[in-house]
Amino acid sequence: MPFRETFWNIPHWAEIGQYILGLLTILVFAYGVFRRVKRWRMGQPEKRFDQIGKRLWSVLVDAFGQARTAQDAYAGIMHLTIFWGMVALFIGTALATVDWDVTHLFFGFQFLINGAYILYELILDIFGVLLLVGLGMAVYRRYFIRPPRLQPATAWQNALAQNVDRDDAYALVMLTLITLSGYFVEGLRIAVSKPEWSPWSPVGNALASWFIVTGDPTNRTLHLTLWTIHILVAFILIASIPFTKLFHILAAPLNIFFRSMQPAGTLIPARNDDQVGVKEWRDFTWKQLLDFEACVRCGRCQDACPAFASGASLSPRNFIISLKTHLWDTSSGHRLHGDVISSKELWACTSCRACVQVCPIFVDHLASIVDMRRYLVNEGEIDALLQKTLANLGRYGNSFGQSERLRVKWTQPIQAVIKDARKEAVEYLWFVGDYASYHVMFSDITRKTAQVFQKADLDFGILYDAERNTGNDVRRVGEEGLYESLVEKNAAVMSKCKYNTIVTTDPHTYNTLKNEYPANGNNHPVLHYTELLDQLIAAGKLQINKKLNYKVTYHDPCYLGRYNGIYDAPRRIIRALGCELTEMPRHGDRAFCCGAGGGKIWMEEQPEVKERPAESRVREAAGIPGVSTLVTTCPKDLVMFCDAVKTAGLEGKILVKDLIELVDEAM
Template identity: 40%
Template sequence: MSSILQTTTRPTFWRIGDVGKALFYYLAALAVIVFLYGVYNRVTRYAKGSEDPFERLDELPQRTVAAAQLALSNRKQLDRDTVAGVMHAFIVWGFLTLLIGTTILGIDIDFYRPLTGESFFVGRFYLSYSFVMDAMGLLFVVGVGVALWRRYGRKLDRLHDRHTSREDDLFLGSLFVLGVGGYLTEGVRILGTSTVRDVSFETVSFVGWSVKEVLVMAGMTPEMAAGAYPFVWWSHSLVALWFVAWIPYAKPFHMLSSFANLVARDEKAGVRLPGVPSDASPEEIGPSDIDDFSWKQLLDHDACTKCGRCSSVCPAKASGRPLDPRNVILDLKRYREERDAGGEDVPIIADGGTSVIDAHTMESCMSCMACMDACPVDIEHVTQFTEMNRRLTEAGEMDEHVQDAMMNVFQHGNTFGDPERARPDWTEDLDFEVPDARDEPVEYIWYVGDYPSYDERNQKIAQALARVFEAADVDYGILYEAEQTDGNDVRRVGEEGLYEMLVEDNAEAILDCEFESIVTTDPHAYNTFMNEYPEFEACEWGEDDVFHYTQVVADLASAGALGLAGTELDYTVTYHDPCHLGRYNGEFEAPRDLIRATGADLHEMPRNRDDSFCCGGGGGGLWMDLEEETKPSEERLREALEDTEAGAAVEKFVVACPMCMTMYEDGRKTGGYEEDLEIVGVTELLAEAVSES
């Protein structure tokens, strides 16, 4: 039995000869040298970029393990597109298995055999190896086949754009040729060696055996297979070696750069933005040259696989604004490559004239982070977009409407340009006095925000929340006229200096009070108070000290403080996840718990939670007058009435963000939905339910 197992193997370099074997090793060494040289050039190119403001390579072992888990699980590829996720999993797992299998064979041939005079590539090990390689190789071929069908058969829109090129065709084609070529080589070998030995054990290589059977049915004899084998083997080997050498110079490099990007990712990218060095001159703020981007951002550009997932979820692109996140990243990459090859220097971003990125493209960004959430390799679009907005700001090329809002903030502390003393006027219509946190210790400082303070529609939200707080006997207070705009969107349109001024002023006003926690009405304020303010010396609170009002009130409701029986309201409603509460900070359930607590019948829109579709107000969109084919708010209201399970039965469109309220009230008018549904805040539903209880 042991002698039989010892012959249960396959011949290596069969019919290739000593000269052929030497030539193969020479070409393999050459391919590896070309590969390593290409990788070296890539890495040294990144080193020419600026230093990244965040730590990217600390705790490297933990980062690498986390990146491997992401890559092997294909979790992000499965999001929104199950077929693509499974397809990519087949390709990745199959490719890695074939790579590992080839490495194992190389270890046996080049190290184990010369050192021991024996081979471990025999018997049960060989049989197990052959089965696993055939099974995983089949997954690889199937995965590549699906990718080819989606690109060329189905012609999926997001896979085709101005950066689509022959490189994409060659990449997928070479993978398919490698996969199929491996099975063809195996089938020819099994048939060719059948004249000199018993090959019945090769049935474990079920795909290769099936190929052999097909060749027999096609009329190929063992002698013909033996004669053809050297040609088939060399064809497959040369394609494989060429592919190895090609990896660092074209699209296949994403297999390395994407993984490196996952290793170096910042889990709070976009949620918190990098500051500007205190000693930076105006010319140094924002990228003027391609090397002003950090090494991680240059890696971002190379990690892009052109999959178009970011483009397919971008609300700016969907509304007809001149922004495609993928094209911005790839435009920067192409410019870098052309410039490195001796091309002309042009500005990175400008309003008119020749530049890599046009100003209107960046102004179109809503900072909703849908692109980053959808990206399977964690490209940090929003951070780069914000830094380009900073360059526009320093160059005096900011949108005129945004300039007006920024001037209002500078002069009056709010984007409306209304007097500071008018900020608490909304409290005058209440039948109780709202406590002043400056005069007495409170558990919660309630940061009300601009829109609930000055906008007539959103004042009703503030008043409803005040009533809820009173009903629950919450120990709270507000800052009255000492409050200024939070600055989240001021920062995201590029006004870093003004933002830092707001941080100092708001922090001083808050820290002059005696309090335990901060609660905000606006998710934008919640995000910046929790994730960005604490990075400034002026602040003395941490992320655990900041809450959105839905979180606080949800706890109150669950504790019975609101006296709700859960049957007070019988409306049919849907809920819109605000980007800064949901996608930014992962709070999805508190608002839903509150809606259900009122007794309302909640129906989800197809795009919900992480996949929510932006209202269009973020990133300064609330202040701009942009040309759009369909406003994001109009598209979202259409989704609520047409794509939600309840359909036209939806009576109320529930929001938890003042900016969303403003955008959807506008979309309800411009989209012709005024008679179809009502826009209401979570607090308004709660206040009504509390009054009914």
């Protein structure tokens, strides 16, 4: 009868010793975890215990299912095989122990017998192989392929980079040791005891035959030695979890559980009453500290980051690693601002959210960047251009520093009068936004938007000179007080207007109106103009008279796509116009930011920048054979891309158009 003799050839002292060692391991492990949790609790409070059901579901899908990890094929297979291999072997070891030292010892029965035992052996052997495959892939990738995103940054102090390297190697060495020693112990046991069911452990059996051929198959001392190594490695591995990279086994699921359940476009307000932001690490919330601790340095954020790609000093990966190191660095006297994180890094961020979107464990880099920016703004450490813009926004309510009365200058050539939503009730309140109102390149396009609305018999109006910048990017720059004052001014006017739905031209405007104004009393639905046109086309209210037949590609604006999940509406419109749409390599939630967001469009270019994100993007578009037009749905994109087409020398090769121009042309 097949059964499990778990402690074959193991003397009684070793078996007892194992349990004492196990107890010690648990103590060290518990201390390590306690030490970490204590540190997190030194951060600021933050409420993350709502929506427990949703949180547990996310842990199931994203921690156990590793949905995001799997989006990168190589890394996904690598990690899933290691993860499930270790899970299976851990459960297997636990089962064997219970089978032998609990049920057999105390109750006189075993459950790992007959078919169950044979299945058990087979499954564990297979998972062991999977684990080795995963580890092999990891070693090959880290030490032979050497992708840039796994390399230490040159900016790091060498000591830090070495620690990180050692930590990475440690995890791989230990996991490999534990798997190989386990197989060898099994092989030697089979070589000596030769159970008839041994073919069900194919790897162990193969090793057994090898032992029989090469040496003394009855070498019980070798077996005991290997068993001891296996046990020691296993206990050291478990005890070291809270002190090494392996801690992500616990921290990653926790970080996923406690992730923000708010819409992506809702920024957490400045916490302290005086809104000074994060000056020292203890000003971060416990959840932000958990973010830093859970990171495994996989570098996907760095690969996705437009600032990093452009050559600017920011790598979201290094940002998090530096913060994590700083958290435990009690002796160097480094200051968070300046020594650990430079203001250049903080100002390089375009708030495009690509890093947050790809992070397998839902680290929110952006929340921490904005919190640190708040401190810089409070200290007045901002560049001259940004300072001028913020002053303009405070004084005139627009980033252009122009009179409010010029906000509606674009309407002058229009024959039909656009309703003043302050004076009469309208169905749609059109929030035009700064760029669409003031920028010289956009006034014609904004007129076309009005024409399209009028041709569709839309009952709409605007706020005329009472509209103010909504503050989306002001908030992400870190000027919370200015953001609040802009909200107050807009909310005061809007509360006096009668309308059903808000429609916006600008995705940035759209984002804050939809996700952040509700906290300030707006409970009207908010639509981006592409959503509205998509609805009108579906309802047959927008007549398309001309098929355009252009070959186009479409750029997803960050604040429309990644922030708000609007990917399909603009594409449906493009197809409805008769255009042929070819996607760029980076599209949808992987779309590459134009570089304007988060207030970047109001800042001076950093001298380190080699290729501006907008140039990279127009080159990407121009590189698609046959595509003549890059279509976008964000005024800032249009301004950035038109400029980039000139600086990249692509004039005549690719046109940049707002989707509304094509709609207008087709009507």
